[in-house]
Amino acid sequence: MYNIKPNFAKPCCPFIKWVGGKRGLLTQILPLFPSEFENYHEPFLGGGAVFFELYSRGLLEDKNIFLSDINDELINAYLHVKENPTKLISELKKYKQNHSKDFYYHTRSLDREVNFKKTPPIKRAARFIYLNKTCFNGLYRVNAKGYFNVPMGSYKNPNIADEEAIYRASEALQNATIKCQSFTDVLNDATSGDFVYFDPPYYPLTPTANFTSYNQDGFLEAEQIKLFEVFKELSDRGCKVAQSNSDTEFIKELYKAFDINIVMMNRFINSNKYGRGKVKETLIKNYDFV
Numbered sequence: 001m002y003n004i005k006p007n008f009a010k011p012c013c014p015f016i017k018w019v020g021g022k023r024g025l026l027t028q029i030l031p032l033f034p035s036e037f038e039n040y041h042e043p044f045l046g047g048g049a050v051f052f053e054l055y056s057r058g059l060l061e062d063k064n065i066f067l068s069d070i071n072d073e074l075i076n077a078y079l080h081v082k083e084n085p086t087k088l089i090s091e092l093k094k095y096k097q098n099h100s101k102d103f104y105y106h107t108r109s110l111d112r113e114v115n116f117k118k119t120p121p122i123k124r125a126a127r128f129i130y131l132n133k134t135c136f137n138g139l140y141r142v143n144a145k146g147y148f149n150v151p152m153g154s155y156k157n158p159n160i161a162d163e164e165a166i167y168r169a170s171e172a173l174q175n176a177t178i179k180c181q182s183f184t185d186v187l188n189d190a191t192s193g194d195f196v197y198f199d200p201p202y203y204p205l206t207p208t209a210n211f212t213s214y215n216q217d218g219f220l221e222a223e224q225i226k227l228f229e230v231f232k233e234l235s236d237r238g239c240k241v242a243q244s245n246s247d248t249e250f251i252k253e254l255y256k257a258f259d260i261n262i263v264m265m266n267r268f269i270n271s272n273k274y275g276r277g278k279v280k281e282t283l284i285k286n287y288d289f290v
């Protein structure tokens, strides 16, 4: 197994792009995190911006770390970054050499083949990272059949085999238990004194037909309510719990018994002619800031 001593002077950060990534919010949400806690849990891991930042600041030293997400291709990639970075990088170098429009669409189409799930997991991990680095905006989207369907992005020189990022991430992950599971399973591991940070798919700012019927993450109103129940149960257990979500009446009403903080995020907004703007979001927590 790859193992070198952590080098906190050189921070590590996500090895993939991820929609809803928290990099732009770190300076606002980290001061709202508890100064002391036992173990760390992040059940909506995505690109892991928060985990990698906490690790880089040395705040997870000597702690048990539990990272999870429901996306099995994502978790498979994390497991190989952790266990097998050298082999993964050598696979990615092959992708880098072969990268072209035809190669992208050929690689994208592989999950349509019946034996795709029998592909060696390391090769699936490399395919996942390659598609993430070369697709439009690093988006992860599958169609109703579960096939990846994001078009190719227009990058001049995508960093497909980012050795430094992968080795650093690997180092950061050595102490982590990484699982593909639903957020509800955090209840199996979290105990009093632990810190749990939730970053779910957000409740939408405006009600859309999409939301009430189907949305990409399948994270509907019922899941937001289930998440509230999990948040409350962890709180009753004596865990420190924080959650990012949208600044909406639904969320504020649901969590009214907790401490709701407003943070400002730079987001892409279609209705703004400049394409970007600041959007209010919430950071909800069950503990006092000291």
Ligand SMILES: C[S@@+](CC[C@H](N)C(=O)[O-])C[C@H]1O[C@@H](n2cnc3c(N)ncnc32)[C@H](O)[C@@H]1O
Pocket (backbone or CB within 6 Å): 018, 019, 020, 021, 022, 023, 043, 044, 045, 046, 047, 048, 049, 050, 068, 069, 070, 071, 181, 182, 183, 184, 199, 200, 201, 202, 217, 219
């Ligand atoms: C907003 S993203 C997290 C972004 C992450 N904090 C970052 O900085 O990149 C939400 C994540 O929740 C995951 N997810 C969606 N539904 C889930 C569920 N029921 N249980 C666990 N994870 C889920 C998605 O796969 C996605 O990675």
